[in-house]
Amino acid sequence: MIDFEEINPEFARRYRLIDDSYEFSEFMSKPLRPSIRVNTLKGSLEDIVSLLSEKYKIEPVPWCREGFFIDIDEDSSIGTSIEHQLGLIFSQEASSMIPPVVLDVKPGMLVLDMAAAPGAKTTQIAQYMQNEGCIIANDVKVGRLNILISNLQRCGVLIARVTMMDGRSFRKYENTFDAVLLDAPCSNAGMIRKNYKYLKIWRLKDVESLSRLQKQLIMAAYAALKPGGVLVYSTCTLDPAENEDVVDHLLANTDARLEEIDLPVKRHKPFTSFDGKEFSSEVKKCLRIHPQDNDTEGFFVAKIVKEA
Numbered sequence: 001m002i003d004f005e006e007i008n009p010e011f012a013r014r015y016r017l018i019d020d021s022y023e024f025s026e027f028m029s030k031p032l033r034p035s036i037r038v039n040t041l042k043g044s045l046e047d048i049v050s051l052l053s054e055k056y057k058i059e060p061v062p063w064c065r066e067g068f069f070i071d072i073d074e075d076s077s078i079g080t081s082i083e084h085q086l087g088l089i090f091s092q093e094a095s096s097m098i099p100p101v102v103l104d105v106k107p108g109m110l111v112l113d114m115a116a117a118p119g120a121k122t123t124q125i126a127q128y129m130q131n132e133g134c135i136i137a138n139d140v141k142v143g144r145l146n147i148l149i150s151n152l153q154r155c156g157v158l159i160a161r162v163t164m165m166d167g168r169s170f171r172k173y174e175n176t177f178d179a180v181l182l183d184a185p186c187s188n189a190g191m192i193r194k195n196y197k198y199l200k201i202w203r204l205k206d207v208e209s210l211s212r213l214q215k216q217l218i219m220a221a222y223a224a225l226k227p228g229g230v231l232v233y234s235t236c237t238l239d240p241a242e243n244e245d246v247v248d249h250l251l252a253n254t255d256a257r258l259e260e261i262d263l264p265v266k267r268h269k270p271f272t273s274f275d276g277k278e279f280s281s282e283v284k285k286c287l288r289i290h291p292q293d294n295d296t297e298g299f300f301v302a303k304i305v306k307e308a
């Protein structure tokens with residue numbers, strides 16, 4: 001089993017406060033189950049699933065109709081498969097399929113994906129919109145935008161306009177978007193199962209500066225949302241400073257409201273206080289997923305609405 005204390009004592013100290021269970025350490029030490037999302041912009045779900053079933057053993061992801069765990073040996077990569085190259089499937093971690101499901105977009109909407117690269121969620125949103133409407137797919141990093149653009153092209157997404165802006169500057173587009181996804185930059189603790197490098201590079205001071213950035217991004221995302229619209233905030237980390245604290249900041253400074261996330265996903269109770277800070281009891285409506293809950297990455301999702 002992975003020895004957090006030996007690899008990164010600062011991480012071990014912090015995460016003892018977040019989840020000190022044996023199961024947490026056990027699942028953090030296991031490699032992730034590979035999973036894919038079927039891209040219905042390139043064919044029907046039934047046809048692509050039947051094609052995949054001829055080659056692979058697949059098992060549905062309970063919370064995403066197009067998601068499947070896929071039984072491949074560790075050495076073979078989905079990324080080089082013909083199905084992936086043709087855009088029929090997207091290699092995507094199962095918990096990361098949740099935010100677009102919760103965003104609940106419709107064809108014809110104007111949607112902002114504020115931190116979009118490399119585009120797993122943009123392509124998922126586009127398939128739910130059936131390539132009708134418009135998605136502003138934004139990111140601040142040019143190298144990651146190039147990967148986003150190639151993913152959009154591979155998946156047949158026709159409705160995305162790619163922008164390269166600091167997400168915080170979207171605050172000037174007040175009340176503009178029908179739906180906004182902020183899949184925020186984070187300390188990536190949820191991704192340790194994918195690669196132990198995320199454990200080695202984790203620093204508490206980064207969590208603190210990311211928390212400040214996330215609070216500014218969520219305020220801009222909410223400003224850009226139309227009344228009556230939905231904002232989804234998500235991270236692949238479990239630190240309350242990057243999750244409940246950020247949502248609490250939005251609730252304390254705006255008229256934002258939270259909604260329950262009703263999906264068949266096992267979950268942990270959100271923190272209503274941490275590190276001497278109290279949060280609004282509303283944050284109980286957020287979805288906090290620890291790796292042992294569903295054998296996935298650690299993940300956090302909040303569904304926020306702006307009154308019409």
Ligand SMILES: C[S@@+](CC[C@H](N)C(=O)[O-])C[C@H]1O[C@@H](n2cnc3c(N)ncnc32)[C@H](O)[C@@H]1O
Binds near residue numbers: 184
């Ligand atoms: C968790 S990743 C997004 C993953 C993406 N949503 C997906 O599903 O493929 C967070 C992204 O935030 C971007 N980012 C970091 N700071 C940002 C900022 N100030 N404004 C907009 N994007 C930013 C990073 O470049 C990174 O691509």
